[in-house]
Amino acid sequence: MSDGDAPNDRPSGDGADEQSPLITRAASSLGNMGSIRGNGDKGPLYKDDRAWVRWPMNFLHLTWATLTSNYVNVLLVFVPAGIICGILKVNPTAVFIVNFLAIVPLAALLSFATEELSVKLGQTVGGLMNATFGNAVELIVSVVALQKGEIRIVQSSMLGSILSNILLVLGCCFIASGARRPESTFNETVASTMSSLMAVAATSLIIPATLYASLTKSQASTDMNILILSRGTAIILLILYCLYLYFQLKSHAKLFDAETQDEGGEGEEKEPEILGPVPASVCLVLVTLLVAVCAEYLVGSIDSIVETSGISKTFIGLVLLPIVGNAAEHVTACVVAWKDKMDLAIGVALGSSLQIALFVTPFLVILGWIIGQEMTLRFQSFETVVFFLSVLVVNYLIQDGKSNYLEGCMCLGTYIIIALAFYVYPDDAGDIGGLVKGLFVSQ
Known part of the structure; x- marks a missing residue:
């Protein structure tokens, strides 16, 4: 090899170049500070023997690697812009839009840090962590809204997040996988278990809605009875979620372990670890704090947006906010589906929905109980019917353990x-409780 050819040649066996070309190209442009390939015999500065050189260079290297982990991170410029707009109390529409855009890359960074933290924990725990921290955005936004007494925003955000995952994300997964192969298969038992739990979650919303309709002409305190039912149901749902975690991680872990099913096939396809446990944990904490600040300004501007634009709070909470919060999960699920890892894709999409339905929503009911906000599980009857029908559609589509692009289009269309x-x-809009009352209560 001639000296003139050396700079253009790729080192043999450099897995990092194949796995993360964006990081490699961007980091190599930093020279010694961020060089992944090294600098001759001395190596990169972030591995220098001198601690006073190694620590700051390592910080800069990891920061650059994190920022270049996803193209969507270019939107991080909206984070300081959104915070400044919120502090200066500029036009509410500008505050909403800028902070709306700021939360997108922050959600992606949460997903990235979670994946890095779960590299050594396996796909089962990794998928669970991805779904958990992927829901951090919705949880933070909902807690902020709950503190402000915006119960409708909280309810519609929770329902919208579930619908977004089981219809939009799952549909895109089916399409992504179906674009490369006629049919994809996944663990039928796992999918059936998840869909059954979703049916239980739908039931937990239908019962308060029908009870509310039944108590319309009763002398009893309707609101207090619904509140008691909601809080009791929330506790039961939290217990069910804990049992589901034990079922998934302990007693029936083999059913959910996608890695053991794929062993011997593509074992060499191991994702590279960029951040260690400590940097990934620090990243999670910092990003979560930034999400909380942006969510504070985002929720605070919703009332003005509703007044000026005519868009309802229900639409903002049910469609717009979940799309932002689920952006990172959406991309992650589609990528693994494209690689035909449908068990992992199903785990991210349905697993995230289950966490919202069985953990986040009941948790918010209990939190409302603690802080004095009357958060209940009585959603509008129209929303409850939509949720039930969506779960019904998804159950029909996944019950055979197979998927194709047409089923994905069905989910998207719905x-x-x-x-x-x-x-x-x-x-x-009035509740359809009167119609339900006419069906179930004698005149």
Whole structure:
């Protein structure tokens, strides 16, 4: 090899170049500070023997690697812009839009840090952590809204997140996988277990809605009875979620372990570890704090957006906020589905929905109980019916353990119809409790 050819040649066996070309190209442009390939015999500065050189260079190297982990991180410029707009109390529409855009890359960074933290924990625990921290955005936004008494925003955000995952994300997974192969298969037992739990979650919303309709002409305190039912149901759902975690991670772990099913096939396809446990944990904490700040300004501007634009709070909470919060999960699930890792894709999409339905929503009911906000599981009857029908559609599509692009288009079509329905659904629309009352209560 001649000296002139050396700079253009790729080192043999450099797995990092194949796995993360963006990081490699960007980091190599930093020279010694961020060089992944090294600098001759001395090596990169972030591995220098001198601690006073190694620590700051290692910090800069990891920061650069994190920032270049995803193209969507270019939107991070909106994070300081959104915070400044919120502090200066500029036009509420500008505050909403800028912080809306700021949360997108922050959600992606949460997903990235979670994946790095779960590299050594396996796909089962990794998928669980991805779903957990992927829901951190919705949880933070909902806690902020709950503190402000915006119960409708909280309820619609929770329902919207579930619908977004089981219809939009799952549909895109089916399409991504179906674009490369006629049919994809996944663990039928796992999918059936998850869909059954979703049916239980749907039931937990239907019962308060029908009870509310039944108590319309009763002398009893309707609101207090619904509150008692909601809090009791929330405790039961949290217990069910804990049992599901034990089922998934302990008693029936082999059913959920996608790695053991794929062993011997593509074992060499191991994702490279960029951040260690400590840097990944620090990243999670910092990003979570930034999400909380942006969410504070985002929620605070919603009332003005509703007044000026005419868009309902229900549509903002049910369609717009979940799309932002689920952006990172959406990309992750589609990428693994494209690689035909459908068990992992199903785990991210349905697993995230289960966490919202069985953990986050009941947790918010209990939190409301603690802080004095009357958060209940009585959603509007129209929303409850939409949720039940969506779960029914998904159950039919995944019960055979197979998927194709047509089933993905069905999920997407259903989601678009629902989004359109809620776009024209005003906040002051009456509940359909009267219709339900006429069906179940004798005149």
